[in-house]
Amino acid sequence: xxxxxxxxxxxxxxxxERLVYTVCFQLVRDAAAAEDLTQDTFLSAYxxxxxxxxxxxRQWLGRVAxxxxxxxxxxxxxxxxxxxxxxxxxxxxxxxxEEAVLRRSAMADVQRALGELKExxxxxxxxxxxxxxxxxxxxxxxxxxxxxxxxxLSRGKKLLRxxxxxxxxxGIP
Numbered sequence: 001x002x003x004x005x006x007x008x009x010x011x012x013x014x015x016x017e018r019l020v021y022t023v024c025f026q027l028v029r030d031a032a033a034a035e036d037l038t039q040d041t042f043l044s045a046y047x048x049x050x051x052x053x054x055x056x057x058r059q060w061l062g063r064v065a066x067x068x069x070x071x072x073x074x075x076x077x078x079x080x081x082x083x084x085x086x087x088x089x090x091x092x093x094x095x096x097x098e099e100a101v102l103r104r105s106a107m108a109d110v111q112r113a114l115g116e117l118k119e120x121x122x123x124x125x126x127x128x129x130x131x132x133x134x135x136x137x138x139x140x141x142x143x144x145x146x147x148x149x150x151x152x153l154s155r156g157k158k159l160l161r162x163x164x165x166x167x168x169x170x171g172i173p
Contacts, residue, residue, distance in 0.1 A: 012045075023062055024041070028072055041068050114126060
């Protein structure tokens with residue numbers, strides 16, 4: 001088995017970075033963690049590039065990404081729990097009051113902009129963004145095809161972003 005050159009590895013990264021990110025994001029549901037796991041996946045792939053089966057790069061990277069994401073989900077930090085009586089956050093972990101106020105204010109702006117959206121975007125965005133339902137769940141609840149919901153969600157996010165930018169607010173998903 002031949003070792004992949006740096007140039008070939010760069011092409012491999014460019015070709016499969018979206019796939020690896022998507023695999024990680026689907027499992028961890030956190031964009032920042034998915035980005036970190038994507039980097040970890042390619043670092044691991046680079047360090048073990050002699051083990052990548054020729055012709056099966058896509059499947060190999062997908063499996064490595066899935067394993068990295070699963071390891072992340074099983075990590076002690078990710079599984080941390082709060083026991084009864086430990087409801088108060090430790091001093092260093094509590095968000096500053098200013099951040100909490102800004103977050104609530106931004107959420108109010110998003111809800112206001114969402115209320116001004118036209119149908120069918122309003123219902124889809126409310127379900128997916130505020131109620132954190134998956135597009136599949138929203139499609140089932142609304143009785144619409146899943147692809148239609150994905151399209152409406154994408155367009156609704158764009159309209160929300162534009163509305164928030166016009167109002168001088170930023171920070172839409």
